[in-house]
Amino acid sequence: xxxxxxxxxxxxxxxxxxxxxxxxxxxxxxxxxxxxxxxxxxxxxxxxxxxxxxxxxxxxxxxxxxxxxxxxxxxxxxxxxxxxxxxxxxxxxxxxxxxxxxxxxxxxxxxxxxxxxxxxxxxxxxxxxxxxxxxxxxxxxxxxxxxxxxxxxxxxxxxxxxxxxxxxxxxxxxxxxxxxxxxxxxxxxxxxxxxxxxxxxxxxxxxxxxxxxxxxxxxxxxxxxxxxxxxxxxxxxxxxxxxxxxxxxxxxxxxxxxxxxxxxxxxxxxxxxxxxxxxxxxxxxxxxxxxxxxxxxxxxx
Numbered sequence: 436x437x438x439x440x441x442x443x444x445x446x447x448x449x450x451x452x453x454x455x456x457x458x459x460x461x462x463x464x465x466x467x468x469x470x471x472x473x474x475x476x477x478x479x480x481x482x483x484x485x486x487x488x489x490x491x492x493x494x495x496x497x498x499x500x501x502x503x504x505x506x507x508x509x510x511x512x513x514x515x516x517x518x519x520x521x522x523x524x525x526x527x528x529x530x531x532x533x534x535x536x537x538x539x540x541x542x543x544x545x546x547x548x549x550x551x552x553x554x555x556x557x558x559x560x561x562x563x564x565x566x567x568x569x570x571x572x573x574x575x576x577x578x579x580x581x582x583x584x585x586x587x588x589x590x591x592x593x594x595x596x597x598x599x600x601x602x603x604x605x606x607x608x609x610x611x612x613x614x615x616x617x618x619x620x621x622x623x624x625x626x627x628x629x630x631x632x633x634x635x636x637x638x639x640x641x642x643x644x645x646x647x648x649x650x651x652x653x654x655x656x657x658x659x660x661x662x663x664x665x666x667x668x669x670x671x672x673x674x675x676x677x678x679x680x681x682x683x684x685x686x687x688x689x690x691x692x693x694x695x696x697x698x699x700x701x702x703x704x705x706x707x708x709x710x711x712x713x714x715x716x717x718x719x720x721x722x723x724x725x726x727x728x729x730x731x732x733x734x735x736x
Contacts, residue, residue: 485724514646515570541617554727588683610638652683
C-alpha cells in the first residue's frame with residue numbers, strides 16, 4: 436500500500452453516484468463555486484491514547500492531551516503524528532509539548548456535544564483532574580458530536596468488570612465560514628494546514644500517537660492507560676484501572692484488511708469496488724484509547 440492510499444484510509448469516504456440525463460444546454464453552465472464555499476464539516480480525528488476533557492467552565496472548551504511518560508518510564512513513551520500517519524514528529528520540549536489551539540471562528544457553537552454511547556465504559560465525570568507534562572495538547576471548542584470508527588477492543592478492569600474501548604475519537608463541527616477556521620501551533624510556526632487528503636466538503640486535522648516500544652502492544656496499552664489515570668485523573672483510578680486489553684484484530688486475524696468495514700454508493704453494480712474504511716491504528720500500531728471526561732472545574736496542581 437503506497438503513501439497516498441494509506442492517507443486516504445484515514446477518511447470515512449462518502450461515495451455518491453448521480454444519474455443525470457444528457458441534453459444540450461442553451462446557456463453555459465454556472466461557474467464552479469470555490470473549494471472553500473463547498474466546505475460544510477470540520478473533522479478532528481484523535482487516534483490512540485488521548486484523554487479528552489470537556490470543560491463547561493471555560494466556557495465549553497475541550498482539551499485533548501497525551502501525558503508525557505518518557506521521563507519516568509521510557510517504555511511508555513510515544514511518537515506523535517500530525518496529519519501524516521507515516522511520519523513521526525520529534526519530541527517537543529516543554530511541559531505542554533506540541534500545543535494546538537482551535538478558535539471557534541467560522542464554526543457553529545455548541546453548549547453540549549453528542550457523545551456516541553459506545554464510549555459508555557470510558558466516559559466519566561470528575562471535578563479533580565490534572566494536566567501533567569504532555570507530549571501533545573489540543574484545545575478546541577465543543578463539537579457537535581464525538582464518535583469513533585472501527586471495532587472497540589474488549590477490556591477487563593481491575594475491579595473485575597468487562598468493557599469495550601474505542602481507540603479513536605472523531606469530532607465533527609458544522610462549518611459556517613471555512614475561511615475563518617484557524618488551527619494554531621507555535622511549535623509548527625503558527626497556522627496549521629489541514630490534511631491534504633480530505634473527502635469533498637470536509638476539512639480534517641489528524642492527531643495520532645504510537646508507542647515507541649512496539650515489542651508488546653497489549654502490555655504497553657494497559658500500563659500507559661493506568662499511568663494516565665494515576666497522573667491525570669487520580670479520583671477515577673480505582674474505578675477505571677485496567678488489567679487487560681485484547682490485541683487489535685489487525686494483529687490477530689489474517690485478512691483483516693480484506694474484511695474491513697466498507698461503504699458503497701447508493702447506486703452500484705456487482706462489479707463496483709467498495710471503499711475500505713481502514714483503521715489508522717493499523718498504521719500507528721496503537722491499541723489504547725483514553726478517557727472522555729466531563730468537568731465543571733479547571734485542572735489542579
